Amino acid sequence: MNRQIKVALIGFGRMGRFYFTEMQKSGQWDIVYICDTDPKCREIAQTLSPHSRVVEDEDEVFADDSIEVVGLFTLADSRGHQIEKAVACGKHIICEKPIAESIEKEWKAVKAAEHAPIFSTVNLYLRNSWYHNYIKHWIDEGEIGELAIIRICHMTPGLAPGEGHEYEGPAFHDCGMHYVDIARWYAKSEFKTWHAQGLRMWNYKDPWWLQCHGTFESGVVFDITQGFVYGQLSKDQTHNSYTDIIGTKGIIRMTHDFKTAVVELRGVTQTIREERPYGGKNIDTLCRLFAETVLTGKRNTQLPTLRDSVTASLYAWKFLDDARQHDLPAIGNLETLEEIRERRRNMKNGYGLLRSKYII
Ligand SMILES: NC(=O)c1ccc[n+]([C@@H]2O[C@H](COP(=O)([O-])OP(=O)(O)OC[C@H]3O[C@@H](n4cnc5c(N)ncnc54)[C@H](O)[C@@H]3O)[C@@H](O)[C@H]2O)c1
Numbered sequence: 001m002n003r004q005i006k007v008a009l010i011g012f013g014r015m016g017r018f019y020f021t022e023m024q025k026s027g028q029w030d031i032v033y034i035c036d037t038d039p040k041c042r043e044i045a046q047t048l049s050p051h052s053r054v055v056e057d058e059d060e061v062f063a064d065d066s067i068e069v070v071g072l073f074t075l076a077d078s079r080g081h082q083i084e085k086a087v088a089c090g091k092h093i094i095c096e097k098p099i100a101e102s103i104e105k106e107w108k109a110v111k112a113a114e115h116a117p118i119f120s121t122v123n124l125y126l127r128n129s130w131y132h133n134y135i136k137h138w139i140d141e142g143e144i145g146e147l148a149i150i151r152i153c154h155m156t157p158g159l160a161p162g163e164g165h166e167y168e169g170p171a172f173h174d175c176g177m178h179y180v181d182i183a184r185w186y187a188k189s190e191f192k193t194w195h196a197q198g199l200r201m202w203n204y205k206d207p208w209w210l211q212c213h214g215t216f217e218s219g220v221v222f223d224i225t226q227g228f229v230y231g232q233l234s235k236d237q238t239h240n241s242y243t244d245i246i247g248t249k250g251i252i253r254m255t256h257d258f259k260t261a262v263v264e265l266r267g268v269t270q271t272i273r274e275e276r277p278y279g280g281k282n283i284d285t286l287c288r289l290f291a292e293t294v295l296t297g298k299r300n301t302q303l304p305t306l307r308d309s310v311t312a313s314l315y316a317w318k319f320l321d322d323a324r325q326h327d328l329p330a331i332g333n334l335e336t337l338e339e340i341r342e343r344r345r346n347m348k349n350g351y352g353l354l355r356s357k358y359i360i
Contacts, residue, residue, distance in 0.1 A: 005294055008033035008061040010082060011074035012041045013357040015096055015123075019071050020048065022284045028291040033061045040358055048360065058082065062089045069094060069294060076167040080105035083120075083306070087112045093120040094290050097177065098313045099306055101167045106310040113306050119293050121286065124304035124312065126182040128282035128289070131254045131261045133302075134274060135245055136186065143267025144247025150186050150222040151244035152179045157237045158228040158352030160340050161204045165354075170206035172198075173316045176226040180319070181304075181312035186245065189218035191315050198323030200330040201229045202337035207328060212319040224319075228352065232340040239351060 007029050009016050016036070023029035034045040034052045045054045053060075061067060062085050070086045072079050072095035080100030086093045093113065099122060100106040113120045126132055139147055159171065168174035184191065194214030198207030209227030216222065230239055243254045250267040256278050265272040289300040347353060 003295070004028060004030040005069055005291055006030050006032050006067050007069040007071060008035060008064075008067045009071040009073060010035045010058050010061060011072065011078075011096075012036040012045045013038075013073070014355065016041075016071070016073035017048075017357075018281065018283050019073060019094075019287065022287050024049075026284065026287060026291070028288070032067060033064070035061050038357075044358070044360055058085070062086065062091070067091055069290075072096065075165070076101040080109045083109040084112045087116040087118060090116070090118060092118050092290075092294055093306075094286070095120070095122050095306075097122050097124060097309045098168060098173070099309050103310065103314055103317065106306075106313055110306045110310050119290070119299055120306050121290050121293075121303040122306055122309040123281065123283065123286055124178060124181050124308060125281045125283070125286070126178050127185060127302065127304050127308075128285040129261075129279055130276055131256070131263050131279075132182060132185070132243070134263050135243070135252045135254060135265075138252055138265050138267060138270075138272075139186070139245065139247070141267075143250055143265060143270060144245065144252060145249030145268070147186065147220055147245065147247050149244075149246035150183050150220060151246070152183055152223070152242075153225040153244075154179055154239075154241045155209070155225065155227045155230040156239035156241070156351045157230045157232040157234070158239075159354070160228065160232060160337065160344060161202075161206065161208055162337075163341065163344065163354060169317070170320060171208050171228045172210040172226050172320055173313065175228070176210065176224065176319075177309075177312040177316040179224045179226055180316045181308060182243075183222045183224055184216075184311065184315075185308075187216040187218060187220045187222070189216035189220060191215075191318075192217045194315075194319055194322060195326075196319040196323040197326060198320070198328050199227075199229075200328060201227075202332040202340075203330040203334055204337060207320065207323055210319065210323055212322070233336070233343065237351060 069092040196212035198210040201208045209229045211225040213223035245252045263274045
């Protein structure tokens with residue numbers, strides 16, 4: 001259990017750098033390779049990690065039999081085939097979401113990985129958050145009676161259309177798939193019916209705000225609201241992010257300000273207010289659980305699967321498609337969107353800013 005796992009990181013942009021930091025901090029990983037097609041990112045990699053082999057061509061990594069795990073942190077367009085290569089070379093996979101740029105390619109990657117004697121996981125980070133696990137614990141304890149209604153809302157003045165992550169889809173797919181996933185995780189059931197309403201804010205081609213409600217096979221109902229439309233031009237910005245879990249007897253809710261998360265339980269035997277640090281993307285937990293899995297040969301059941309990821313991606317797309325079948329109004333104009341982009345380009349500190357990957 002004490003040995004270090006030999007890992008290669010492919011994609012050393014913003015997310016790749018987070019994994020690098022957490023893996024280094026934990027001491028559980030030997031980062032043998034860092035691979036990026038961008039020469040500037042390779043330069044940064046060599047500076048930050050002088051002992052790693054820094055390469056341009058991912059095939060060098062896949063060809064090295066000593067590598068046990070590959071970390072796939074490029075954009076969605078290259079992940080599908082990288083998963084297939086990793087499977088072919090017998091390497092365990094830890095990867096970002098979505099796992100490819102189309103549902104067909106995502107399923108292909110899932111099928112390849114599921115039929116291979118390797119472990120794989122994906123960063124559906126909410127599943128590794130303390131607050132969702134804490135809420136689930138109290139549901140399982142019976143504090144709210146039978147789970148009935150799952151309400152999730154995440155609205156921030158964040159990533160505006162056209163700023164990046166184009167392969168990852170509109171806001172409700174790129175970000176919203178996390179909420180689609182966590183609703184399904186709570187329900188322990190599959191989506192059965194849905195109705196989505198979107199809005200094409202600023203007359204952009206895709207809806208940048210979407211609300212979907214519906215049912216799971218179990219009868220549990222959900223509503224999910226996601227939008228990066230929450231006052232990008234307000235003098236002092238804010239956000240609204242909550243989870244509201246309603247049972248037949250009690251409720252549990254959570255809110256956060258990206259620094260601290262607060263869970264409130266109004267259960268049948270207990271009233272609790274629990275406040276802890278928010279925890280960001282929980283990459284430390286993901287890497288720790290995956291390291292334990294590789295070292296013990298026994299998969300930790302908390303780890304999200306590639307199938308979970310493609311399922312969330314699939315339903316996020318279905319809900320977006322559903323919104324397009326209804327009245328899909330456009331409000332505002334592209335001039336306002338340009339103003340927003342301009343403001344965000346000059347912001348030092350703001351919601352979901354894609355910080356230059358060239359800043360160390
Ligand atoms: N789970 C989450 O909450 C979460 C949050 C943010 C981003 N993401 C996902 O993480 C992924 C990466 O996002 P990012 O913001 O770090 O992007 P990024 O553009 O900062 O980094 C991607 C890096 O991959 C490199 N790259 C591209 N193709 C390559 C290839 N074939 N071989 C080697 N390197 C290659 C690029 O040069 C770039 O440096 C995205 O798919 C995004 O959806 C997930």
